[in-house]
Amino acid sequence: MNAFSSVYMPRAIFYGRESLKMVGKEAHSRGTHALIISDQIMESLGYVNDCITHLKESNVSYTTYLDVNTEPTDIFVEQALDLLKEKECDLVIALGGGSCIDTAKAVAVLATNGGDISEYMGNKRLASENPLPLIAIPTTAGTGSEATDVTVITNTKNDVKMMIKQTAFLPEVAIVDPLLTVSSPKKVTAATGVDALCHAIEAFISRKSHSFTDNLALSAIQLIFENIRSAYENGDDLEAREKMALASMQAGVAFSNASVCLVHGMSRPIGALFHVPHGVSNAMLLPAVLEYSKEECIDRLAQIGAVISPDLKSIAKEEIANHVVNEVKKLCVDLNIPNMKQWGIDQQALDKVVQKMAKDAIASGSPANNPKVPEEHEIVELYYRCFDYNMSEELNIS
Known part of the structure; x- marks a missing residue:
């Protein structure tokens, strides 16, 4: 430290x-x-x-x-x-x-x-x-x-x-x-809102996090979980919009001073090669990357769980960490976040560039800040996992 x-x-x-x-x-x-x-x-x-x-x-x-x-x-x-x-x-x-x-x-x-x-x-x-x-x-x-x-x-x-x-x-x-x-369409509200959540979570679990950024990140995470669904379902909800704007700024300060991690490293090649908006590509990746990283940041995820679900404080940290990952999945389901296939990315097109994507992700430097630092082949595997990742099935939602 x-x-x-x-x-x-x-x-x-x-x-x-x-x-x-x-x-x-x-x-x-x-x-x-x-x-x-x-x-x-x-x-x-x-x-x-x-x-x-x-x-x-x-x-x-x-x-x-x-x-x-x-x-x-x-x-x-x-x-x-x-x-x-x-x-x-x-x-x-x-x-x-x-x-x-x-x-x-x-x-x-x-x-x-x-x-x-x-x-x-x-x-x-x-x-x-x-x-x-x-x-x-x-x-x-x-x-x-x-x-x-x-x-x-x-x-x-x-x-x-x-x-x-x-x-x-x-x-x-x-x-x-x-x-x-207020004028942001539902899809933009969802994508940018999950983008802000990704900033806050990655800032908090980053190897470069510190006390100042931790406080901002946790505040942003709490505000987003409490308000993003309202902003998405009712764009005229000014109170929800105001709190989401605050959360986004807090998350921005947090990640700018603590760095982002693997999600952002993998997200940028998706945007560059398949022209997927940044917020959407982050949202596509966040649940699966959290699952991949979970074992190396259980304590940190448990702290997030204490913010979004205070009633869970008495259970084991591992269970709280699993709960946080599931809550992120539920949020993505509620906001209709697509996977790469649903967005329209062709698997053969992905096959041709996935090695370049993994190399570019590592070259960005962000994956090195992740609690679990991936090898290139693991990033390739994560891209394929995220390609047709079905969050509803993961949650047993019919």
């Missing part, structure tokens, strides 16, 4: 209903011309216009880049960076899900440090200059990207999802307004 730990967070966090109104004031104190990185859906919902209204009220000019229409890629980063330079923008605002925020993080860093985003993978290149100020405004309760120093960008040249972690990628300001998450 380390003698000391470190924690990195945004300089300012604004949380709660109608906190979006702070974007004008915060932008004005950091620049004069903002590049808003968002997508067409956010524009159609009126969120981009709401942001612009607040910027105008604070005399901040703006340019919009609204083409982040998939998981973030190096192409989006290049296009947005070119626009930022052309319009001479001096700050960046990310408005949307994790894809928009991760794209904006890369743009803010490259604007002052130069190079190609691929050069920063594995810390082969370090950001030596301060990035442009970045204000991150999430519209989903899931990625927690508004509070992390991590960006995940797909390299379209080799189909690898690059996980890049440096403090330069940490937003300066996070504005977490749960009213912006």
Whole structure:
């Protein structure tokens, strides 16, 4: 165990209903011309216009880049960076899900440090200059990207999802307004919610966890189990939405400072090669990977069990750990999380790339933080287990 730990967070966090109104004031104190990185859906919902209204009220000019229409890629980063330079923008605002925020993080860093985003993978290149100020405004309760120093960008040249972690990628300001998450469809609410749960669980069982991240992770886990079903079934439940937004941010701070584990290492190749959204690919993997890891983190899973089912404190830790894994399975069933086959991934296509996926997963570094560190062949076996994993059958639900 380390003698000391470190924690990195945004300089300012604004949380709660109608906190979006702070974007004008915060932008004005950091620049004069903002590049808003968002997508067409956010524009159609009126969120981009709401942001612009607040910027105008604070005399901040703006340019919009609204083409982040998939998981973030190096192409989006290049296009947005070119626009930022052309319009001479001096700050960046990310408005949307994790894809928009991760794209904006890369743009803010490259604007002052130069190079190609691929050069920063594995810390082969370090950001030596301060990035442009970045204000991150999430519209989903899931990625927690508004509070992390991590960006995940797909390299379209080799189909690898690059996980890049440096403090330069940490937003300066996070504005977490749960009213912006009300528009999230049920499938997005489910996928991003389980993504946040995955962040919290992995942060808690990670080999790099520490006391500060443990408290945030456990709080997030409790909030998610208590509220995700309500947010999923009734998207207008503002209290559930608010608590999910808080949980997502807490989980983001937790994993950013404690690291994620095997689920995320395996998830990124699924997204890169089969274009499965990040939250969905994490959810596909979480139950089976928890089963695989369980024997090496029984104490930690038992602590999670004490949070989500306090009445179980008197039974053996092994039983509580099994209970937690089953509760995760039940949650995925209730949220209609698909397996890889149900999503539409063809097994022959998987056969062709599964070895590459396992190698890329290990190369990401995340599996090394897992309580049980897998060999490459074990990751291949887990991919095949998750391909047609039937959680209802596992739970004997007809």
